[in-house]
């Protein structure tokens with residue numbers, strides 16, 4: 250959901266016309282009015298692979314072929330693959346061509362068959378390549394492995410250069426067969442995380458999430474972004490890479506210096522000669538005084554989310570944590586409204602505390618945000634989706650949750666507009 254919200258906000262803020270043909274937890278299918286440069290994957294924190302669709306196969310055929318082992322349906326798939334440009338696109342290298350197949354599916358009925366599907370598609374492609382005189386090696390896997398290549402494998406084996414990873418994505422009505430054209434490079438994000446001069450293990454935010462939050466704010470080229478709880482500057486770094494002017498504020502003077510040094514390092518490392526940044530020490534209580542009224546286009550911030558917890562707390566204890574943090578969050582929302590320019594956006598993280606009884610305890614900000622004058626930005630609207638698609642409650646999604654099973658305190662992300 251977070252990755253999909255990042256995409257819709259990224260496209261909308263850049264006036265890129267798109268339609269979501271399909272979405273699931275595993276993959277999205279997007280149709281663009283004009284072309285979309287897949288290299289832009291480096292701007293996105295939540296997208297792992299981008300594929301170009303080569304052909305589609307009706308779902309009944311896929312089910313018949315793999316769940317019922319129907320020979321006619323299998324033959325149909327071989328024909329459809331042969332008729333597509335998939336094998337012709339693969340670049341002939343001097344050595345044997347190495348190619349791979351990754352299978353994604355929405356319906357769990359396919360989970361036991363994904364390895365078989367992978368091998369079937371692989372051997373069909375291998376035969377097609379042989380017909381054109383290309384000898385190839387298929388990256389097959391042992392049965393216990395997920396039938397998907399990781400982005401690291403795709404990168405290391407140069408499958409993008411050779412257009413030789415095939416994505417077989419099974420949706421509810423059809424399957425899309427695509428060729429991977431761009432891949433998320435985890436080493437670039439990792440480099441910004443572990444090689445920056447100053448790091449903080451406990452409060453640090455992963456750069457991928459920081460990038461998603463910057464994209465949710467819609468802030469790009471030439472605009473001004475403020476992080477008023479900047480810590481060591483992870484959000485500021487990601488924004489600076491989008492050629493945004495950044496301002497950081499933190500109450501802790503060590504953080505101010507650390508963030509400054511990190512931004513100096515980033516500018517050198519990425520040759521950002523026009524980078525425009527400043528970091529100041531200050532308390533959000535007096536943000537207007539420090540930054541000025543209506544002086545920034547976006548604010549993207551993660552304030553302190555509460556104490557580090559060893560165990561899942563009880564509901565009363567979680568409520569106590571929220572009560573303690575509330576005045577600081579409320580004061581910040583008031584100040585943020587004043588500092589933002591008209592139509593400016595605030596992307597705010599509030600704590601999402603998972604308790605022993607599994608009930609989540611969250612920060613009740615609704616009344617505060619509307620009394621200040623903010624309105625919620627909904628990342629999804631009906632027009633973004635193919636009209637035949639059942640999108641359920643998606644358009645009513647108000648906040649985005651980032652919390653995995655291990656986290657006692659996760660994040661609730663609010664996108665607000667002045």
Ligand SMILES: C[S@@+](CC[C@H](N)C(=O)[O-])C[C@H]1O[C@@H](n2cnc3c(N)ncnc32)[C@H](O)[C@@H]1O
Nearest residue numbers: 452453454478480481482483499500501532533
């Ligand atoms: C969760 S950390 C932010 C982490 C940051 N996104 C990063 O990746 O480094 C919250 C930061 O808010 C700062 N802070 C806490 N209370 C503050 C206040 N009242 N005004 C300004 N900064 C504050 C803390 O010093 C801390 O660095």
